[in-house]
Amino acid sequence: MVELLFGNCSLADVDANGSLRFVQDGLIHIQDGRIAFAGRRGERADLTRRLELHDLESRLVTPGLVDCHTHLIYAGDRLGDYLAARDPLDPELHRFQSGGILATVAATNNASRESLVALARGRLAQMADHGVTTVEIKSGYGLSLEGERRLLTIARELSGYQGIEVVTSFLGAHALPEVFASDPSGYIALLVGEVMPALAAEGLIDMVDCFVDPEGFSPQVIAPYLVRAKELGLPIRAHVDQFGAIGGGELATSFGARSIDHLEHLSKAAIGGAHTAGTVAVLLPFASLHKGFPTHPPVTELRAARVPMAVATDLNPGTSPTSSLLLAAYLAVTLYGLRPVEAFAGVTRHGARALGLLDRGTLDQGSRADLVAWEVAHPYELVASIFDQRPRRLVP
Numbered sequence: 001m002v003e004l005l006f007g008n009c010s011l012a013d014v015d016a017n018g019s020l021r022f023v024q025d026g027l028i029h030i031q032d033g034r035i036a037f038a039g040r041r042g043e044r045a046d047l048t049r050r051l052e053l054h055d056l057e058s059r060l061v062t063p064g065l066v067d068c069h070t071h072l073i074y075a076g077d078r079l080g081d082y083l084a085a086r087d088p089l090d091p092e093l094h095r096f097q098s099g100g101i102l103a104t105v106a107a108t109n110n111a112s113r114e115s116l117v118a119l120a121r122g123r124l125a126q127m128a129d130h131g132v133t134t135v136e137i138k139s140g141y142g143l144s145l146e147g148e149r150r151l152l153t154i155a156r157e158l159s160g161y162q163g164i165e166v167v168t169s170f171l172g173a174h175a176l177p178e179v180f181a182s183d184p185s186g187y188i189a190l191l192v193g194e195v196m197p198a199l200a201a202e203g204l205i206d207m208v209d210c211f212v213d214p215e216g217f218s219p220q221v222i223a224p225y226l227v228r229a230k231e232l233g234l235p236i237r238a239h240v241d242q243f244g245a246i247g248g249g250e251l252a253t254s255f256g257a258r259s260i261d262h263l264e265h266l267s268k269a270a271i272g273g274a275h276t277a278g279t280v281a282v283l284l285p286f287a288s289l290h291k292g293f294p295t296h297p298p299v300t301e302l303r304a305a306r307v308p309m310a311v312a313t314d315l316n317p318g319t320s321p322t323s324s325l326l327l328a329a330y331l332a333v334t335l336y337g338l339r340p341v342e343a344f345a346g347v348t349r350h351g352a353r354a355l356g357l358l359d360r361g362t363l364d365q366g367s368r369a370d371l372v373a374w375e376v377a378h379p380y381e382l383v384a385s386i387f388d389q390r391p392r393r394l395v396p
């Protein structure tokens with residue numbers, strides 16, 4: 001058995017009631033990669049007598065951060081889309097790529113596997129540097145059996161890189177490929193009949209995701225996709241109610257979605273649905289900021305309904321070209337009015353819950369020892385300041 005003991009540190013996580021647990025003079029005992037004890041040093045003199053103590057020099061230990069919503073594997077950028085919205089007459093505009101999700105689909109499908117892997121590794125390395133230990137990666141820039149398979153295979157192979165565990169979401173229903181431009185149901189039928197079952201059989205899909213929105217697919221068109229996911233035993237999550245309210249939140253929660261994400265136009269009925277289904281609300285404030293949305297998710301109502309809220313980067317070239325999870329947490333506080341303790345839970349406990357992972361995101365006994373140690377005195381410094389510090393990973 002491999003045992004490790006860390007001390008001269010404080011400890012912070014969030015409990016099941018959403019309250020901060022903050023322990024000064026803490027001690028952490030790890031056995032075979034799991035937390036055997038995390039608490040006050042004074043409670044376990046037996047451990048300090050028996051094991052060599054690694055001195056953390058007054059650092060703050062937290063669970064490794066969980067980024068539960070990313071589109072991390074893509075090529076190109078979409079600066080052109082951003083500039084066109086900000087300064088459409090700028091003569092420099094023509095130099096930049098634009099064209100929405102389909103432009104990224106083209107750039108990604110045209111990129112070599114090696115270049116996609118290199119780009120993705122660079123982004124994961126930045127995340128690891130900032131204390132992230134679990135990342136969800138979506139497909140959705142392939143939009144064909146081969147294209148989606150390539151992205152999910154790369155995502156699987158990246159798991160473990162820089163000590164980050166990767167979980168995958170199949171996002172075939174992200175945008176409508178040009179060949180199906182007038183036939184959204186035909187495209188969904190292809191995903192349902194061929195693509196989703198094939199990739200599921202290959203073990204590439206941990207969850208199924210979709211974009212139910214005025215800018216994406218309608219609830220009527222997407223319903224068979226969710227039925228198929230259920231038949232295949234795959235957990236469902238959905239991008240909903242980002243650009244407008246067309247019933248995406250209601251539909252996804254009626255299917256027992258594990259998470260609903262974005263939520264700028266989430267309805268009261270969908271909040272009730274999330275409460276009933278135990279759905280996590282995933283907030284993506286960088287996407288709101290980058291698009292300049294005036295409307296924000298109904299955080300007060302979600303809180304009142306006791307719907308757990310996670311926070312993620314949404315890393316993607318179109319609406320959120322960033323890998324900074326703690327800045328997303330800061331934005332959730334500043335822009336959306338999340339309480340700092342909620343933002344901290346959002347990138348730890350609730351980020352993990354949005355992925356169905358109950359073995360991480362807290363310092364509970366038995367949790368994975370995905371631990372990071374920060375040079376801060378209080379955990380709120382992580383989520384309530386513009387923060388760019390590199391923590392130390394305790395167990396690689």
Ligand code: NIG
Nearest residue numbers: 101104239287314316318319
């Ligand atoms: O999560 N909402 C749809 N999809 C992405 C954007 C992807 C893109 O623009 O390339 C999102 O914001």
Ligand code: FE
Nearest residue numbers: 069071239314
């Ligand atoms: Fe997204």
